[in-house]
Amino acid sequence: MSAHAKPNSLAVRAGRAFAAYRAGESHRMAEVVELLNPVLWRTARSQGTDPETAADVVQVAWLRLVEHADRVADPQALLKWLIVTVKREAWRRTGRDRREIPTELDDDAPAIDLSPDALAELDEDQRVLWSHVSDLSERCRTLLQVIAFADRPDYASISAALGMPVGSIGPTRGRCLDALRRALLSDTSWGTPT
Amino acid sequence: MTDPSFEQPLDELDIALLDELRATLEAADPMPADLDERVQLALTVQALHAELAELQRMPVDLAGVRSHDYTRVDTVTFTSESMSAVVTISRVDNDTVRIDGWLDGDLAEVELRERQRTSTAPVDAEGRFAFADVERGLVQFVFRFADGDTSPVITPSMEV
Numbered sequence: 001m002s003a004h005a006k007p008n009s010l011a012v013r014a015g016r017a018f019a020a021y022r023a024g025e026s027h028r029m030a031e032v033v034e035l036l037n038p039v040l041w042r043t044a045r046s047q048g049t050d051p052e053t054a055a056d057v058v059q060v061a062w063l064r065l066v067e068h069a070d071r072v073a074d075p076q077a078l079l080k081w082l083i084v085t086v087k088r089e090a091w092r093r094t095g096r097d098r099r100e101i102p103t104e105l106d107d108d109a110p111a112i113d114l115s116p117d118a119l120a121e122l123d124e125d126q127r128v129l130w131s132h133v134s135d136l137s138e139r140c141r142t143l144l145q146v147i148a149f150a151d152r153p154d155y156a157s158i159s160a161a162l163g164m165p166v167g168s169i170g171p172t173r174g175r176c177l178d179a180l181r182r183a184l185l186s187d188t189s190w191g192t193p194t
Numbered sequence: 195m196t197d198p199s200f201e202q203p204l205d206e207l208d209i210a211l212l213d214e215l216r217a218t219l220e221a222a223d224p225m226p227a228d229l230d231e232r233v234q235l236a237l238t239v240q241a242l243h244a245e246l247a248e249l250q251r252m253p254v255d256l257a258g259v260r261s262h263d264y265t266r267v268d269t270v271t272f273t274s275e276s277m278s279a280v281v282t283i284s285r286v287d288n289d290t291v292r293i294d295g296w297l298d299g300d301l302a303e304v305e306l307r308e309r310q311r312t313s314t315a316p317v318d319a320e321g322r323f324a325f326a327d328v329e330r331g332l333v334q335f336v337f338r339f340a341d342g343d344t345s346p347v348i349t350p351s352m353e354v
Contacts, residue, residue: 177204
Protein backbone atom coordinates (compact mmCIF):
# COMPACT_ATOMS: atom_id res chain seq x y z
CA MET A 1 0.00 0.00 0.00
CA SER A 2 2.67 2.50 1.00
CA ALA A 3 4.48 2.00 -2.29
CA HIS A 4 1.50 3.58 -4.07
CA ALA A 5 0.95 6.43 -1.63
CA LYS A 6 1.54 9.85 -3.14
CA PRO A 7 3.40 12.59 -1.26
CA ASN A 8 0.53 15.04 -0.88
CA SER A 9 -2.16 12.67 0.27
CA LEU A 10 -3.91 12.96 3.58
CA ALA A 11 -2.87 9.40 4.40
CA VAL A 12 0.81 10.23 3.89
CA ARG A 13 0.75 13.46 5.92
CA ALA A 14 -1.15 11.79 8.76
CA GLY A 15 1.06 8.71 8.57
CA ARG A 16 4.17 10.82 8.88
CA ALA A 17 2.84 12.65 11.96
CA PHE A 18 1.72 9.34 13.47
CA ALA A 19 5.17 7.82 12.93
CA ALA A 20 6.69 10.82 14.72
CA TYR A 21 4.17 10.37 17.56
CA ARG A 22 5.12 6.71 17.90
CA ALA A 23 8.78 7.67 17.94
CA GLY A 24 8.13 9.73 21.05
CA GLU A 25 6.95 13.14 19.83
CA SER A 26 3.69 12.89 21.75
CA HIS A 27 2.46 16.35 20.70
CA ARG A 28 2.24 15.20 17.06
CA MET A 29 -0.92 13.20 17.81
CA ALA A 30 -2.95 16.43 17.80
CA GLU A 31 -1.92 16.96 14.19
CA VAL A 32 -2.99 13.43 13.24
CA VAL A 33 -6.39 13.99 14.85
CA GLU A 34 -6.96 17.32 13.11
CA LEU A 35 -6.01 15.92 9.73
CA LEU A 36 -8.22 12.85 9.85
CA ASN A 37 -11.24 13.79 11.96
CA PRO A 38 -13.23 15.32 9.05
CA VAL A 39 -12.95 12.12 6.99
CA LEU A 40 -13.77 9.95 10.01
CA TRP A 41 -16.77 12.10 10.96
CA ARG A 42 -18.07 11.76 7.40
CA THR A 43 -17.50 8.02 7.45
CA ALA A 44 -19.46 7.65 10.70
CA ARG A 45 -22.32 9.85 9.49
CA SER A 46 -22.51 8.05 6.14
CA GLN A 47 -23.02 4.77 8.00
CA GLY A 48 -26.31 5.80 9.58
CA THR A 49 -25.23 7.08 13.01
CA ASP A 50 -26.89 10.17 14.46
CA PRO A 51 -24.53 13.09 15.16
CA GLU A 52 -23.95 12.28 18.84
CA THR A 53 -23.28 8.63 18.13
CA ALA A 54 -21.02 9.61 15.23
CA ALA A 55 -18.92 11.76 17.57
CA ASP A 56 -18.66 8.87 20.07
CA VAL A 57 -17.77 6.42 17.33
CA VAL A 58 -14.94 8.66 16.10
CA GLN A 59 -13.60 8.97 19.65
CA VAL A 60 -13.73 5.24 20.18
CA ALA A 61 -11.74 4.65 16.99
CA TRP A 62 -8.97 6.97 18.21
CA LEU A 63 -8.91 5.35 21.64
CA ARG A 64 -8.62 1.92 20.04
CA LEU A 65 -5.82 3.19 17.85
CA VAL A 66 -3.77 4.34 20.81
CA GLU A 67 -4.60 1.14 22.65
CA HIS A 68 -3.38 -0.96 19.70
CA ALA A 69 -0.86 1.44 18.17
CA ASP A 70 1.58 -1.41 17.64
CA ARG A 71 -0.93 -3.30 15.51
CA VAL A 72 -1.02 -0.59 12.89
CA ALA A 73 2.28 -1.77 11.51
CA ASP A 74 2.57 0.66 8.64
CA PRO A 75 1.86 4.33 9.45
CA GLN A 76 0.66 4.73 5.87
CA ALA A 77 -2.10 2.22 6.63
CA LEU A 78 -3.35 4.43 9.46
CA LEU A 79 -6.17 6.16 7.55
CA LYS A 80 -7.46 2.85 6.26
CA TRP A 81 -7.34 1.27 9.72
CA LEU A 82 -9.26 4.17 11.24
CA ILE A 83 -11.93 4.17 8.52
CA VAL A 84 -12.47 0.43 8.92
CA THR A 85 -12.66 0.83 12.72
CA VAL A 86 -15.16 3.71 12.46
CA LYS A 87 -17.27 1.75 9.99
CA ARG A 88 -17.36 -1.37 12.18
CA GLU A 89 -18.12 0.61 15.34
CA ALA A 90 -20.87 2.53 13.52
CA TRP A 91 -22.40 -0.73 12.35
CA ARG A 92 -22.23 -2.19 15.83
CA ARG A 93 -23.93 0.87 17.30
CA THR A 94 -26.70 0.92 14.70
CA GLY A 95 -27.28 -2.84 14.80
CA ARG A 96 -26.27 -3.29 11.20
CA ASP A 97 -23.68 -5.90 12.13
CA ARG A 98 -26.47 -8.24 13.19
CA ARG A 99 -27.65 -8.43 9.61
CA GLU A 100 -26.23 -10.84 7.10
CA ILE A 101 -22.65 -10.50 5.81
CA PRO A 102 -21.57 -7.17 7.26
CA THR A 103 -18.44 -7.02 5.11
CA GLU A 104 -19.90 -5.11 2.19
CA LEU A 105 -21.85 -1.92 1.92
CA ASP A 106 -25.39 -2.63 0.83
CA ASP A 107 -27.75 -0.49 -1.13
CA ASP A 108 -30.80 -0.35 1.10
CA ALA A 109 -29.55 1.55 4.14
CA PRO A 110 -31.27 4.88 4.71
CA ALA A 111 -29.69 8.05 3.38
CA ILE A 112 -28.79 10.69 5.94
CA ASP A 113 -31.83 12.87 6.37
CA LEU A 114 -30.68 16.42 6.62
CA SER A 115 -33.07 18.32 8.86
CA PRO A 116 -35.08 21.26 7.51
CA ASP A 117 -32.77 23.54 9.53
CA ALA A 118 -29.74 21.97 7.88
CA LEU A 119 -31.24 22.28 4.42
CA ALA A 120 -31.94 25.95 5.12
CA GLU A 121 -28.17 26.43 5.40
CA LEU A 122 -27.76 25.43 1.75
CA ASP A 123 -28.12 27.46 -1.41
CA GLU A 124 -30.35 26.23 -4.22
CA ASP A 125 -27.57 24.45 -6.16
CA GLN A 126 -26.41 22.68 -3.01
CA ARG A 127 -29.95 21.48 -2.30
CA VAL A 128 -30.20 20.14 -5.85
CA LEU A 129 -26.78 18.49 -5.54
CA TRP A 130 -27.72 16.88 -2.23
CA SER A 131 -31.01 15.53 -3.57
CA HIS A 132 -29.17 13.82 -6.42
CA VAL A 133 -26.50 12.46 -4.08
CA SER A 134 -29.31 11.07 -1.91
CA ASP A 135 -30.73 9.24 -4.93
CA LEU A 136 -27.48 7.34 -5.55
CA SER A 137 -26.90 3.81 -4.25
CA GLU A 138 -25.58 3.69 -0.70
CA ARG A 139 -22.21 2.55 -2.04
CA CYS A 140 -21.87 5.63 -4.23
CA ARG A 141 -23.35 8.01 -1.67
CA THR A 142 -20.88 6.84 0.96
CA LEU A 143 -17.87 6.81 -1.33
CA LEU A 144 -18.51 10.29 -2.71
CA GLN A 145 -19.14 11.96 0.64
CA VAL A 146 -16.08 10.43 2.24
CA ILE A 147 -13.65 11.09 -0.62
CA ALA A 148 -14.95 14.67 -0.82
CA PHE A 149 -13.06 15.15 2.46
CA ALA A 150 -9.83 13.51 1.30
CA ASP A 151 -7.12 14.12 -1.26
CA ARG A 152 -7.14 12.50 -4.67
CA PRO A 153 -4.28 10.06 -4.01
CA ASP A 154 -6.31 8.71 -1.05
CA TYR A 155 -9.33 7.62 -3.09
CA ALA A 156 -8.12 4.10 -3.82
CA SER A 157 -7.32 3.15 -0.24
CA ILE A 158 -10.50 4.81 1.05
CA SER A 159 -12.58 2.81 -1.44
CA ALA A 160 -10.89 -0.35 -0.25
CA ALA A 161 -11.43 0.58 3.41
CA LEU A 162 -15.13 1.12 2.71
CA GLY A 163 -15.37 -2.42 1.37
CA MET A 164 -15.20 -1.82 -2.35
CA PRO A 165 -13.16 -4.63 -3.92
CA VAL A 166 -9.77 -3.42 -5.12
CA GLY A 167 -10.30 -4.61 -8.69
CA SER A 168 -13.46 -2.58 -9.08
CA ILE A 169 -12.29 0.67 -7.56
CA GLY A 170 -11.73 2.54 -10.82
CA PRO A 171 -15.06 1.54 -12.38
CA THR A 172 -16.91 2.06 -9.10
CA ARG A 173 -15.48 5.50 -8.67
CA GLY A 174 -16.21 6.24 -12.29
CA ARG A 175 -19.76 4.97 -11.99
CA CYS A 176 -20.55 7.01 -8.91
CA LEU A 177 -19.29 10.32 -10.24
CA ASP A 178 -20.76 9.54 -13.65
CA ALA A 179 -24.18 8.87 -12.21
CA LEU A 180 -24.07 12.12 -10.25
CA ARG A 181 -22.86 14.15 -13.24
CA ARG A 182 -25.53 12.76 -15.54
CA ALA A 183 -28.28 13.44 -13.01
CA LEU A 184 -27.10 17.01 -12.43
CA LEU A 185 -26.47 17.87 -16.06
CA SER A 186 -29.99 16.78 -17.00
CA ASP A 187 -31.51 18.79 -14.16
CA THR A 188 -32.37 22.27 -15.40
CA SER A 189 -32.67 23.62 -11.85
CA TRP A 190 -28.95 23.05 -11.32
CA GLY A 191 -26.36 25.61 -12.44
CA THR A 192 -22.97 24.19 -13.48
CA PRO A 193 -20.32 25.26 -10.95
CA THR A 194 -17.80 27.66 -12.37
CA MET B 195 -2.69 -3.47 -7.68
CA THR B 196 -4.06 0.00 -8.25
CA ASP B 197 -6.33 0.30 -11.25
CA PRO B 198 -4.46 2.45 -13.78
CA SER B 199 -7.60 4.52 -14.41
CA PHE B 200 -7.11 5.85 -10.89
CA GLU B 201 -3.92 7.53 -12.02
CA GLN B 202 -5.89 9.58 -14.53
CA PRO B 203 -6.69 13.08 -13.35
CA LEU B 204 -10.37 13.73 -12.76
CA ASP B 205 -11.72 16.45 -14.98
CA GLU B 206 -12.66 19.88 -13.73
CA LEU B 207 -16.32 19.06 -13.36
CA ASP B 208 -15.51 16.05 -11.16
CA ILE B 209 -13.36 18.22 -8.94
CA ALA B 210 -15.99 20.96 -8.80
CA LEU B 211 -18.68 18.43 -7.85
CA LEU B 212 -16.60 16.95 -5.03
CA ASP B 213 -15.68 20.43 -3.77
CA GLU B 214 -19.32 21.44 -3.83
CA LEU B 215 -20.33 18.24 -2.04
CA ARG B 216 -17.78 18.97 0.67
CA ALA B 217 -19.06 22.56 1.04
CA THR B 218 -22.64 21.26 1.16
CA LEU B 219 -21.90 18.80 3.94
CA GLU B 220 -19.80 21.31 5.87
CA ALA B 221 -22.77 23.68 5.82
CA ALA B 222 -25.58 21.21 6.47
CA ASP B 223 -23.96 18.56 8.65
CA PRO B 224 -20.80 20.05 10.13
CA MET B 225 -18.42 18.08 12.30
CA PRO B 226 -18.90 19.24 15.93
CA ALA B 227 -16.53 22.17 16.50
CA ASP B 228 -15.12 20.52 19.60
CA LEU B 229 -14.59 17.04 18.17
CA ASP B 230 -10.81 17.48 17.87
CA GLU B 231 -10.69 18.65 21.47
CA ARG B 232 -12.89 15.80 22.66
CA VAL B 233 -10.61 13.28 21.02
CA GLN B 234 -7.54 14.95 22.51
CA LEU B 235 -9.04 14.88 25.98
CA ALA B 236 -9.97 11.23 25.60
CA LEU B 237 -6.47 10.35 24.40
CA THR B 238 -4.86 12.12 27.34
CA VAL B 239 -6.77 9.90 29.72
CA GLN B 240 -6.11 6.85 27.57
CA ALA B 241 -2.46 7.24 28.56
CA LEU B 242 -3.60 5.62 31.85
CA HIS B 243 -3.94 2.34 29.94
CA ALA B 244 -7.46 2.12 31.17
CA GLU B 245 -10.35 0.06 29.94
CA LEU B 246 -12.79 2.03 27.78
CA ALA B 247 -16.46 2.04 28.81
CA GLU B 248 -19.21 2.35 26.27
CA LEU B 249 -21.42 5.41 26.59
CA GLN B 250 -25.14 5.20 25.99
CA ARG B 251 -27.52 8.13 26.21
CA MET B 252 -30.99 7.48 27.53
CA PRO B 253 -33.90 9.01 25.67
CA VAL B 254 -34.68 12.37 27.25
CA ASP B 255 -38.35 11.64 27.90
CA LEU B 256 -37.49 8.52 29.92
CA ALA B 257 -34.72 10.24 31.80
CA GLY B 258 -36.95 13.15 32.73
CA VAL B 259 -39.65 11.09 34.37
CA ARG B 260 -38.30 11.41 37.88
CA SER B 261 -37.12 14.94 37.62
CA HIS B 262 -38.95 18.16 38.38
CA ASP B 263 -40.79 19.61 35.43
CA TYR B 264 -38.45 22.52 35.04
CA THR B 265 -35.19 20.69 35.47
CA ARG B 266 -33.68 19.19 32.40
CA VAL B 267 -32.00 15.93 33.33
CA ASP B 268 -29.84 13.86 31.02
CA THR B 269 -29.04 10.29 31.86
CA VAL B 270 -26.20 8.32 30.39
CA THR B 271 -24.96 4.84 31.13
CA PHE B 272 -21.41 3.56 30.92
CA THR B 273 -20.72 -0.11 30.50
CA SER B 274 -17.46 -2.02 30.49
CA GLU B 275 -16.51 -5.59 31.24
CA SER B 276 -15.76 -4.89 34.89
CA MET B 277 -18.32 -2.26 35.87
CA SER B 278 -21.34 -0.25 34.86
CA ALA B 279 -22.60 3.17 35.84
CA VAL B 280 -25.71 5.26 35.51
CA VAL B 281 -25.04 8.97 35.58
CA THR B 282 -27.57 11.79 35.66
CA ILE B 283 -26.71 15.35 34.81
CA SER B 284 -29.05 18.05 36.06
CA ARG B 285 -28.92 21.68 35.14
CA VAL B 286 -28.29 23.95 38.15
CA ASP B 287 -28.05 27.21 36.23
CA ASN B 288 -26.75 28.36 32.87
CA ASP B 289 -23.13 27.60 33.72
CA THR B 290 -23.35 24.78 36.19
CA VAL B 291 -24.61 21.23 36.37
CA ARG B 292 -24.83 18.63 39.10
CA ILE B 293 -23.72 15.08 38.38
CA ASP B 294 -25.06 12.11 40.33
CA GLY B 295 -24.03 8.56 39.67
CA TRP B 296 -24.60 5.02 40.72
CA LEU B 297 -22.05 2.31 40.09
CA ASP B 298 -22.16 -1.43 39.90
CA GLY B 299 -18.72 -2.87 40.64
CA ASP B 300 -16.17 -2.73 43.42
CA LEU B 301 -15.16 0.89 42.89
CA ALA B 302 -13.47 3.24 45.33
CA GLU B 303 -13.45 6.62 43.65
CA VAL B 304 -14.49 8.55 40.60
CA GLU B 305 -12.36 11.16 38.94
CA LEU B 306 -14.03 13.89 36.90
CA ARG B 307 -11.88 15.61 34.33
CA GLU B 308 -13.04 19.01 33.16
CA ARG B 309 -11.25 21.37 30.79
CA GLN B 310 -9.55 23.32 33.54
CA ARG B 311 -9.55 21.05 36.55
CA THR B 312 -9.81 17.52 37.82
CA SER B 313 -11.75 16.53 40.91
CA THR B 314 -12.44 13.24 42.66
CA ALA B 315 -15.41 11.93 44.60
CA PRO B 316 -15.54 8.88 46.85
CA VAL B 317 -17.99 6.07 46.12
CA ASP B 318 -20.21 5.26 49.11
CA ALA B 319 -21.27 1.79 50.30
CA GLU B 320 -24.31 1.84 48.03
CA GLY B 321 -22.16 2.66 45.02
CA ARG B 322 -23.23 6.31 44.82
CA PHE B 323 -21.13 9.34 44.01
CA ALA B 324 -21.84 13.00 43.23
CA PHE B 325 -20.23 16.14 41.88
CA ALA B 326 -22.35 19.07 43.01
CA ASP B 327 -20.78 21.91 41.10
CA VAL B 328 -19.57 21.13 37.59
CA GLU B 329 -18.91 23.74 34.96
CA ARG B 330 -20.80 23.05 31.74
CA GLY B 331 -18.56 21.80 28.96
CA LEU B 332 -16.57 18.71 28.16
CA VAL B 333 -16.08 16.15 30.89
CA GLN B 334 -14.64 12.70 31.11
CA PHE B 335 -14.83 10.14 33.92
CA VAL B 336 -12.18 7.82 35.31
CA PHE B 337 -13.51 5.05 37.56
CA ARG B 338 -10.97 3.57 39.98
CA PHE B 339 -11.39 0.21 41.68
CA ALA B 340 -11.06 -0.53 45.39
CA ASP B 341 -8.29 -3.05 44.77
CA GLY B 342 -5.30 -1.31 43.29
CA ASP B 343 -4.64 -4.05 40.73
CA THR B 344 -7.61 -3.64 38.39
CA SER B 345 -6.97 -1.03 35.69
CA PRO B 346 -9.22 2.00 35.87
CA VAL B 347 -12.13 2.38 33.47
CA ILE B 348 -12.40 5.55 31.40
CA THR B 349 -15.30 6.96 29.40
CA PRO B 350 -15.39 8.88 26.15
CA SER B 351 -15.47 12.60 26.81
CA MET B 352 -18.93 14.15 26.61
CA GLU B 353 -20.64 17.50 26.75
CA VAL B 354 -22.64 18.27 29.91
